[in-house]
Amino acid sequence: MDSVFKALSDPHRRKILTLLKKRDLSVTEIQxxxxxxxxTLSHHLDTxxxxxxxxxxxxxxxxxxxxxxSVFEDVLQSFYSLFSR
Numbered sequence: 001m002d003s004v005f006k007a008l009s010d011p012h013r014r015k016i017l018t019l020l021k022k023r024d025l026s027v028t029e030i031q032x033x034x035x036x037x038x039x040t041l042s043h044h045l046d047t048x049x050x051x052x053x054x055x056x057x058x059x060x061x062x063x064x065x066x067x068x069x070s071v072f073e074d075v076l077q078s079f080y081s082l083f084s085r
Contacts, residue, residue: 055067
């Protein structure tokens with residue numbers, strides 16, 4: 001769960017997740033929303049992927065990213081268990 005919190009601690013990664021909430025996006029489509037380099041975006045996407053917050057799928061020559069909603073459900077369940085009596 002630490003990797004999830006690390007991934008969520010960055011505002012750019014949270015913005016990526018917000019974009020993916022609407023629909024699956026390719027790296028090129030995600031890149032249009034940020035001023036930084038492709039290498040920086042790749043780092044952010046890798047962090048999200050290692051935390052299992054996103055899922056990748058190859059479609060032709062493009063890789064598309066989508067939200068892995070089951071991880072969010074697991075985190076919420078962990079919080080509930082941690083703070084419930």
